[in-house]
Amino acid sequence: MPRPAVPAKAALIQIGACGVCGTDLHILKGHWPKPLPWPFTLGHELAGVIVEIGPELTHDWIGQELAVGSKVMLPPLMPCGTCYWCTHYPETANKCLTPVYYGRYLGFDKPPHLWGGFAEMVYVDLGMLPGTKVYKVPDDMPLRLAALSEPLTSCIRAFARAQRIGGFRVGDTVVVQGSGPIGVLAIAAAQEMGAGRVIVVGAPEQPRLALCRSFGAAATVCLDDHPSPAERIAAVRELVGGFGADLVIDCSGHPSAGPEGIEMLRDGGTYVEMGQFTDAGAIETNWHRICTKDINLLGSWAFTANDIPQGIAMLDRARDRYPWYDMQTLFPFTESALGDAIAAAMAMRTVKSTIIPCEGLD
Amino acid sequence: MPRPAVPAKAALIQIGACGVCGTDLHILKGHWPKPLPWPFTLGHELAGVIVEIGPELTHDWIGQELAVGSKVMLPPLMPCGTCYWCTHYPETANKCLTPVYYGRYLGFDKPPHLWGGFAEMVYVDLGMLPGTKVYKVPDDMPLRLAALSEPLTSCIRAFARAQRIGGFRVGDTVVVQGSGPIGVLAIAAAQEMGAGRVIVVGAPEQPRLALCRSFGAAATVCLDDHPSPAERIAAVRELVGGFGADLVIDCSGHPSAGPEGIEMLRDGGTYVEMGQFTDAGAIETNWHRICTKDINLLGSWAFTANDIPQGIAMLDRARDRYPWYDMQTLFPFTESALGDAIAAAMAMRTVKSTIIPCEGLD
């Protein structure tokens, strides 16, 4: 790939780390609900260093100065800020009609072809795609840590949705369904936002549930030991005590999470559905239970442009409170390693397979 | 039935009107999810006049004076106010652990046997059942109007739940699923609480949808003309315009309402499930749609003791704004008429079959 020219509002970013997201796996399984511009470069949890920058791209989205050498991250979804939706429903700009979309909707064919994170370089150009948003990360934040800021933001926004409606209060008992990367990050986000206790339902014990406990989960319920929904519900209710959990959040992506999860809630509790980000199918659901339990149920899909700085900032201030690196398994940027990274993630042997395209870039 | 003695904190109430509720019909169909103390007296939308009162029952729940001749209503569900739930989760006291429950859980066998609304008299006794709550209605409010205050309260609380979370704002376009009594009352409640436009999906055109329009519905979509969910969704979206409805509320009690209704919503909108009050079964549901549409979904079940005065007050101040009586079909209190009232409601020939146990008591 030839190194592209860098116009006035553009920059070229050398990628130091890029996570493999569950959505990448779902895309490969065909769960993405809309047509995609195949071929395109996957990878959207990326952090890197600016190696070339145009003279008019002087600041990031929140007004921090950018220059060659600045560490930055790019999220996949960048609301345009100018469509009818963005201007009239800014609080849910995650549903922007014409977002800039890295690692998914920018086809490989489009020059200069550098639109995804499983690559050595990524290109941004606010002249060509004015909705593009670049976010500076602290100079002393390792890039592989910064690569967690996007998925962490998704978790923060999901809990913030609940907090905003009074459905997540300080001291609440939170149940996380799913022990993949989103589940693990949700454990940290829940605690940083005031949760009293966090209990995780997932599998397998190694490496996932053990990692969950090292992130602060008070207890874990393993799918392998509790193969039926009824057993899992009973195990969680036993651990939680009282009337059930205050908040249950689906981070599993499995269609059965919803009907199972609402039975772990106390009446009047809050269920957050952030796991069914892609379409993995439908499930029998008794809506009478939603009614009679008098619960709140929130869908939370991705994030807005103003949420991302929260992910970076939380990662920064809680840097020493969680074993962030323990969730990452690093893979070099070779064809076979990329395949391994994805296969390991699909097989749940890793929690967060992370590609390191440029060794030594930290 | 012998006229009971009336102790110090008790009262005997002559019933002027009692509505037949959809829940009564669901109970008769076996949809009530828990055991019931058969035999018991159905009927819980009741309004009457105090004919005898003990010396210590001096005020109603909100401090209004009570005396012989006072018009009152009783709701079915009266949270006790003293159980662990009521004291620790007062905002959702509708889920009280030990409620007083007229027309359902007080078995006929329990003396003095007058625990339901399909009767000439109903008995309250705060000595025997301290959680009992009596609500005075204005002296000049006809009893058959007062009999609507309980179902109207359910609608108000459902919308208030949505309002409290920012999911129902002034001017919002509201879609009501269901054109039975709850649907009709929801039309009034929505407008009184600031809705911009109300659109109803239901059947049949006569008497139900016509009545909905006379209550202010801007448009109606008839199930008979749009037999499939896809057609109804398309018809509603055509009427609503833009991105879809701001709020959709299930007042139908049909299990399919949920998955269908969320497709009528704009992204970021709010769905309120108050219709599946009893258990009419499960339905295939794609939770990915809840996630990707980034919606709020609220279950609202019944009401608390502090909601009821809102129903009475709204009925009072909006007395002349809606054709309340047009929704009621009156039946005398005879065995055959009671059967007719229920049969007519089940067949949707009436909207709100209403029993008038004591002719002339107004």
Next chain:
Amino acid sequence: MPRPAVPAKAALIQIGACGVCGTDLHILKGHWPKPLPWPFTLGHELAGVIVEIGPELTHDWIGQELAVGSKVMLPPLMPCGTCYWCTHYPETANKCLTPVYYGRYLGFDKPPHLWGGFAEMVYVDLGMLPGTKVYKVPDDMPLRLAALSEPLTSCIRAFARAQRIGGFRVGDTVVVQGSGPIGVLAIAAAQEMGAGRVIVVGAPEQPRLALCRSFGAAATVCLDDHPSPAERIAAVRELVGGFGADLVIDCSGHPSAGPEGIEMLRDGGTYVEMGQFTDAGAIETNWHRICTKDINLLGSWAFTANDIPQGIAMLDRARDRYPWYDMQTLFPFTESALGDAIAAAMAMRTVKSTIIPCEGLD
């Protein structure tokens, strides 16, 4: 004034009605807290008819088609939508850093000089001032009614602020301080948004308090009869009963409103300060009362671009529910009449002095 050329994104609007706002009076008294570009054309509650329009100005802010003959209104404050504030704090875009500002900040010197409502024509140009927002009003809405949409929007937004935090619930007792135009419109807005009872404190009885009652105020307390704060507080509390009002809103613009108004509230109630739009001075305030009464206190200043359609829509659907025209006193557009209009408003002989620049344009 020569008739200006109308470029591609511009329009020339013939003004049918323009209200005299309390802010106009405060500006004339020197209460505006920042420098103003004297000379400029006052008048910002304006409605008119498009008489010429450029080919690229095809739709209003919410996507309605515009053409010669379309009735429109312009608000004074138009958030730009692109500054740092607007993009990062869109929920409070009323505090935009670089708004387009009719009737105040666009100096007369700036060609084509038509930047205010006390004139026959007003000019908009989205090429020159891209933040400009035009709002279509219904074809059958009289322009003098449309001229009320901007101040009504201010009231709606103030109540919506309270509603969003749970501080204004259906059936609430609302006390309005002030019986000028904002006070009167607040009576309507409160009822349309679910208030149970509205009580007004103001003066004089004629024409103001009488008008308040015709707008639905359940009772009024006259300053002339209750000259001291203690008397007014006692009178309001007597009328309200119980523990005090649920919500008190300052629509008076008098500095004393706040400390007086919070004593009319029940503990845990909500006070909305929308009256001190300009700086009329400070007042002794005991913040212990705010603390110990455990109240919410909200400042609400103007509105965002997305609020205005709510004002137009409420005016439209509630057209027949309030005697809107009774609040307006019409003045022709002559130099002496303009002076009379302002003098009458200042002397509280009128409620809403309204200039009719073009007789017969309705």
Next chain:
Amino acid sequence: MPRPAVPAKAALIQIGACGVCGTDLHILKGHWPKPLPWPFTLGHELAGVIVEIGPELTHDWIGQELAVGSKVMLPPLMPCGTCYWCTHYPETANKCLTPVYYGRYLGFDKPPHLWGGFAEMVYVDLGMLPGTKVYKVPDDMPLRLAALSEPLTSCIRAFARAQRIGGFRVGDTVVVQGSGPIGVLAIAAAQEMGAGRVIVVGAPEQPRLALCRSFGAAATVCLDDHPSPAERIAAVRELVGGFGADLVIDCSGHPSAGPEGIEMLRDGGTYVEMGQFTDAGAIETNWHRICTKDINLLGSWAFTANDIPQGIAMLDRARDRYPWYDMQTLFPFTESALGDAIAAAMAMRTVKSTIIPCEGLD
């Protein structure tokens, strides 16, 4: 004092630690706004061990088992749960009409005289005062730590009020006015509830501001170096950057905090007034600033019975995250030491003077 008999629902508690509260100091200065039953025993931040208990007092307020040897704390204010206010406004039960009130409203004359914390024993009797609430603390929690749970609860509730209205979001920059015990505890509570940065305005540097920084304050502004409000506002705004703080909370008890603090806020920010718990006088306030800054202002006074467990639980889970003991200066329970403890607190030589009535009880 003779050791009292302990009836069926009573208990006798040996006090291990009792903090000296700012309210105690304000009471001694005459700032309490209502008559008090002099003489009475001050001291209401108390923790101790049950030494005798009646057979019917089996569980604490949240259902935990009580026995001789159980560690417990008592708050000063215990809402009765049965008055009109408690039953109709349970969310603000802190304003209960007939609370049980330790350390203040239970006069010394009332047998068995043990109604305050500056004593060796305190007595509870749910037979005599049914609103009394006892809260178990974890067996392994030192009593002097438990003595912080009541003031910490006040801080939590204040922030929770802000969170509930969307006025305190994860990552927010929080300014705390006041570096006394409430200010220090607010630093911890803010961080535990998701604050991004906390900045404190107070004095003196030693011991107070140094302690604030050890509790995690990112920066402090000293009154001694910034004697005027304008200097403090400028210093805070310089530290905060951007448009000002997201949330400012008064923990100072000084009347000037309010008008000064709102100038530290960004527009649209939230001010919480929890410092003016007692009446220290009024201050010139420009309510135009509240209006034009479009802010939220919340009074938060004490707590409800359901808030206290949050204080205990936060103290428990964050036991190792803050240097709690560094804020306490211990005094034995002698007449002269009690005077010293109060004098030291008044002179701001200590942060939290803490009485240890029973040495060795831990």
